[in-house]
Amino acid sequence: MIIDGKEIELDEDGFLVDPADWAENLVEYFAKQEDVSELTEKHWKVINYLRDYFKKFEVAPMVRKLCKETGFSLKEIYELFPTGPAKGACKLAGLPKPTGCV
Amino acid sequence: MLFFIGQVFPYLAVGVFIVGMIWRVGKWLRVPVPFQLTLSPAPVTISSRFGKVCGELLLFPSLWCGDRGLWLWAWLMHVSLAMVIGGHIVGISSIGLQFMDIGFTAGQSLALSALMGTSSGVVMLVALIILLYRRTAVPEIKRLSDPADYFDLLLILAIVVSGLHMRMTSLNVDLMAIRAYLGGIISFHPIPIPKEWIFVSHFFLVNVLLIYIPFSKLVHFAGSIVNQSMLVAPAPVYPSPIKTNSANVSAKVRLWEGGNSQ
Amino acid sequence: MKPPMHIAKEKDTAAIGFPLVPENDQQAVTLSKMKDLQSSMRSLMVMLDNCTKCGNCAKQCHSYLGTEDYFNFPAARAELMRRIYKRYFTWVGRTFGRFAGAEDFDDETLNKWLTYFYQCNECRRCAQFCPFGIDTAEVTIAARHILSELGLMPKFMQGIAANMEKTGNNMGIPIPAILDCAEFMEDEMLEETGLSIKIPIDKPNSDILYIPSSADFFTNIDTMIGAAKLFHYLGVNWTISSNILEAANFGLLFNLNVMREHNERLKTAAGAVGAKLVIQGECGHGWRAAKMYTEGSNGPVDFEIIHILEYCAQHLEKLPLKKLPMRVTLHDPCNYARAGEIIEQPRAIIRACVTEFVEMTPNRENNFCCGGGSGILMDEMMEIRMKLGKKKAEQVSALGKLDYLAMPCSICKAQIPAVMKHYGIDNLSMGGVMDLVGKAMILGKN
Numbered sequence: 001m002i003i004d005g006k007e008i009e010l011d012e013d014g015f016l017v018d019p020a021d022w023a024e025n026l027v028e029y030f031a032k033q034e035d036v037s038e039l040t041e042k043h044w045k046v047i048n049y050l051r052d053y054f055k056k057f058e059v060a061p062m063v064r065k066l067c068k069e070t071g072f073s074l075k076e077i078y079e080l081f082p083t084g085p086a087k088g089a090c091k092l093a094g095l096p097k098p099t100g101c102v
Numbered sequence: 103m104l105f106f107i108g109q110v111f112p113y114l115a116v117g118v119f120i121v122g123m124i125w126r127v128g129k130w131l132r133v134p135v136p137f138q139l140t141l142s143p144a145p146v147t148i149s150s151r152f153g154k155v156c157g158e159l160l161l162f163p164s165l166w167c168g169d170r171g172l173w174l175w176a177w178l179m180h181v182s183l184a185m186v187i188g189g190h191i192v193g194i195s196s197i198g199l200q201f202m203d204i205g206f207t208a209g210q211s212l213a214l215s216a217l218m219g220t221s222s223g224v225v226m227l228v229a230l231i232i233l234l235y236r237r238t239a240v241p242e243i244k245r246l247s248d249p250a251d252y253f254d255l256l257l258i259l260a261i262v263v264s265g266l267h268m269r270m271t272s273l274n275v276d277l278m279a280i281r282a283y284l285g286g287i288i289s290f291h292p293i294p295i296p297k298e299w300i301f302v303s304h305f306f307l308v309n310v311l312l313i314y315i316p317f318s319k320l321v322h323f324a325g326s327i328v329n330q331s332m333l334v335a336p337a338p339v340y341p342s343p344i345k346t347n348s349a350n351v352s353a354k355v356r357l358w359e360g361g362n363s364q
Numbered sequence: 365m366k367p368p369m370h371i372a373k374e375k376d377t378a379a380i381g382f383p384l385v386p387e388n389d390q391q392a393v394t395l396s397k398m399k400d401l402q403s404s405m406r407s408l409m410v411m412l413d414n415c416t417k418c419g420n421c422a423k424q425c426h427s428y429l430g431t432e433d434y435f436n437f438p439a440a441r442a443e444l445m446r447r448i449y450k451r452y453f454t455w456v457g458r459t460f461g462r463f464a465g466a467e468d469f470d471d472e473t474l475n476k477w478l479t480y481f482y483q484c485n486e487c488r489r490c491a492q493f494c495p496f497g498i499d500t501a502e503v504t505i506a507a508r509h510i511l512s513e514l515g516l517m518p519k520f521m522q523g524i525a526a527n528m529e530k531t532g533n534n535m536g537i538p539i540p541a542i543l544d545c546a547e548f549m550e551d552e553m554l555e556e557t558g559l560s561i562k563i564p565i566d567k568p569n570s571d572i573l574y575i576p577s578s579a580d581f582f583t584n585i586d587t588m589i590g591a592a593k594l595f596h597y598l599g600v601n602w603t604i605s606s607n608i609l610e611a612a613n614f615g616l617l618f619n620l621n622v623m624r625e626h627n628e629r630l631k632t633a634a635g636a637v638g639a640k641l642v643i644q645g646e647c648g649h650g651w652r653a654a655k656m657y658t659e660g661s662n663g664p665v666d667f668e669i670i671h672i673l674e675y676c677a678q679h680l681e682k683l684p685l686k687k688l689p690m691r692v693t694l695h696d697p698c699n700y701a702r703a704g705e706i707i708e709q710p711r712a713i714i715r716a717c718v719t720e721f722v723e724m725t726p727n728r729e730n731n732f733c734c735g736g737g738s739g740i741l742m743d744e745m746m747e748i749r750m751k752l753g754k755k756k757a758e759q760v761s762a763l764g765k766l767d768y769l770a771m772p773c774s775i776c777k778a779q780i781p782a783v784m785k786h787y788g789i790d791n792l793s794m795g796g797v798m799d800l801v802g803k804a805m806i807l808g809k810n
Contacts, residue, residue, distance in 0.1 A: 012370040012519060013743060057541035063583050065548050086583070087743065099523040100534035101579040101612065101647075101741065101774035130413075133406040136660040139499065141491055142705040143729060158495065168420040168493045176418065176495075242437055243419040248465035251417050317456045318464075325414035326496045332407060333497045337655060337705060342664030 003029050015090075015097045019054065022094030034088040036081060043080055043092070045070050050093035060090050060098050107306050108295025112287050115309035122316025127324050141333040151334040158330055175236070179229035185222035186265075193219065194281055216269075223266045230259045254320060257311055264304035275301055367478035369742045372522035377515045380525045382619070384515030391469045395452050397510040398445075402453065407502040412446045414496050415439055421490040421500070426732045427483055430754035435480045438490040438500040444476055445503055478516060481507040483748060485737030486617070486649070487698035492729065504738070505620070512619040520742045521618040532629060533578035533610035539565075542606050545581045549589055557808030561596040563588070566637075567603035573639035574604055574672070575630065575654075577611045577647040577774040584777050586795055587646050590802030591672055597807065598679055602643075605633040611647035612774065616657065617739040624661040627653060631662050641668045643675050646796045648699035648773035649738065655704055671700075673772060673797060677709035680716055684806040690767035691720040692800070693760070695780065696731040697773035710772055710797045717804035718768070724759045732756055734771070736779025746782070753783030761789050772797040 001010045004025050009017040014033055016022060027047065031039055049070050053061040063085050067074055074085075081088030086098045145151045157163060162180075165173035192200050198215035199208055206214065234255045237243050268275045279296040286293040295302060315321065374384045385393045402409050421438035422428055428436040435441055447467035450457030457466030484504040491499035511517060527536035537545070546563040553561040564570070574595070580588040595602045608629040615623030634642050644654050654669050676683075692714055700706035707728050715721050726732070735752030742749075760769060769792055771780055781794055 057544060059537050059541045062545050062585060064585055101778045102583055130406055130410045133403055135406045137657045139407055142702055143707060162495055164493050164495050165420055168424060172420060242422055245434060246417050246440055249463045250465055319416050322414045322416050322496055325410055329410050329497045338659045340669045341666045342659055
């Protein structure tokens with residue numbers, strides 16, 4: 001996949017294979033795939049929280065923790081990211097797709 | 103030709119049937135059951151387990167709960183089959199006089215035997231025809247069926263038709279001669295088969311069926327018991343009641359050894 | 365035919381010990397694996413030999429009813445393997461070919477297996493309605509095992525297996541994250557009750573080892589909180605092991621050797637912790653694996669294995685519960701009702717926790733699968749998943765107004781909300797049974 005002139009590897013679900021490849025310009029690209037019409041400050045708050053947590057703990061945070069720390073209810077998170085915190089928000093934040101029973 | 107059909111083939115057929123069934127069931131029983139397949143809720147006592155398996159064999163509750171129409175014709179077919187087989191065993195030895203033991207006259211006994219025999223045969227015929235029709239009429243069943251599935255039904259139908267023919271037409275079939283002939287077979291002193299073509303065909307087809315059963319889906323009469331036993335087996339109990347002694351481990355615990363043979 | 369899911373890449377399957385078998389060798393290896401399985405599990409030959417093609421299973425399978433695809437009809441699904449079995453392993457099939465229902469292995473065989481054996485939820489409902497008890501799940505388990513041994517498996521399964529190997533749980537949650545999650549949940553409980561309720565991780569010399577589903581540490585934390593509150597109230601000495609933060613055993617769903625490995629973790633963890641009692645959390649197939657497959661996989665064990673719902677039901681009378689004013693129904697997970705002997709316990713618990721409990725129809729061992737069973741949770745199969753969940757949606761909508769749908773299995777918790785949303789039934793909460801216990805329990809200031 002070539003985005004903005006740089007070669008990025010994505011898996012079949014469209015997630016970054018190597019989280020280190022994440023850059024801000026990719027977020028716009030992912031946003032279109034995940035039905036996010038416009039990237040607002042609220043979106044970035046979630047994305048930044050996810051990235052920080054992932055850097056520290058190598059995994060996505062618990063959904064309730066995400067809600068609590070960002071101050072958004074689960075409903076609001078779905079409004080921001082229609083495909084959900086696991087699929088939508090994690091993809092935009094460059095995290096690997098959460099797998100398992102989710 | 104008649105010598106072969108009358109005095110050789112029956113032994114061949116029964117031999118193949120017995121050996122074949124032992125081989126087929128043995129093939130299954132030789133393989134271990136590494137993981138209990140208990141289908142819950144499972145019966146808890148030995149007698150209730152026995153009851154469940156027998157209940158399924160006798161009444162077909164799974165069909166009753168699933169498809170009443172199928173239940174009716176499959177059950178009738180099997181029940182009339184049982185009556186026919188039972189009737190042959192009893193009837194051939196007693197020539198229809200068995201009911202005298204419970205107080206009927208000879209005439210009444212013969213009439214009752216004839217009634218029971220004919221009605222079982224007719225019910226079986228009707229059931230088989232309906233099952234055969236169902237197999238062609240229901241699209242998924244038709245797609246699922248192999249030629250062998252039709253062959254099974256047709257073979258059994260041919261046997262039933264030839265048997266009913268003997269019973270219901272005025273073709274004179276000499277019952278005493280047949281009785282003597284079968285007695286000869288059973289006592290290993292075979293005598294020539296009675297020459298009535300209807301009897302010869304009926305008997306020949308029965309022997310063909312005996313040879314066919316162990317190698318076809320008709321083994322389900324035995325397979326059913328083997329399979330259902332797995333489903334009613336008790337679930338494991340923990341802590342395991344066997345001591346963690348290596349000698350006991352290999353003998354009692356059914357460890358699975360299949361897998362990555364690469 | 366292209367299987368409707370992403371297939372794991374060669375390097376990924378090789379990384380978990382399943383290198384891709386070259387196409388030319390696939391037939392030979394398939395037949396060799398079939399032979400292995402035939403001599404290892406009695407169920408396979410018996411179930412392949414005894415089908416009389418009566419078709420009673422058709423109307424009882426939610427997969428067939430929902431997708432209306434002929435090969436999802438249980439007997440037809442089993443035929444995909446049965447025909448190969450007859451052709452190569454029975455003299456009748458070898459001699460009489462198509463007459464006896466035998467078929468040659470061809471280019472499409474493995475694609476069909478991948479497509480259809482991953483549309484069977486291994487729910488065992490067909491076994492109930494088969495006069496012989498033929499369990500298509502057994503054939504599916506065998507087929508998926510053979511496919512994985514060839515290096516063919518959904519990406520979903522491979523990812524989970526890789527995570528499990530690395531971290532001991534399906535989600536790949538490493539130890540620091542586990543501790544962080546536990547701390548968060550402890551904080552939540554403190555805020556709610558004013559009590560310091562702990563979630564011990566790797567506490568040595570514990571009597572009880574609790575094995576939650578890893579999803580209880582991601583999306584379904586109310587289930588974990590419910591269990592933690594239960595243990596706290598009963599004052600028992602319990603812990604979670606970071607080596608096996610996973611009640612699930614996805615090996616059961618794609619490869620039996622992997623199933624044994626995952627199961628071994630359970631045995632090792634229990635030994636390490638010194639637990640005499642292992643309690644499995646809300647996970648359907650994981651319960652079946654723990655209860656039915658432990659002895660056969662790893663020999664005798666000297667601890668007890670029970671389910672959190674059994675344990676909770678045993679102690680139900682003691683618990684300080686105030687009934688929540690809700691109208692609740694229960695979805696019986698397949699692996700509890702048809703493979704795990706857990707039928708009445710969730711009902712007893714729910715009745716103690718809420719004011720109104722209603723049964724869906726059919727229920728108990730006759731219940732329909734949610735459609736996600738055996739790990740069919742792939743995003744790319746969403747359309748098929750929604751068809752598989754059709755019967756479930758019908759069952760729930762028939763109940764009218766509901767406040768809560770109890771579904772004590774992680775796969776169901778992932779699948780059912782998507783199904784309900786798809787079919788327009790979204791005015792109800794959904795979650796586990798232990799969630800209700802946590803919410804109904806009177807602890808501290810709440």
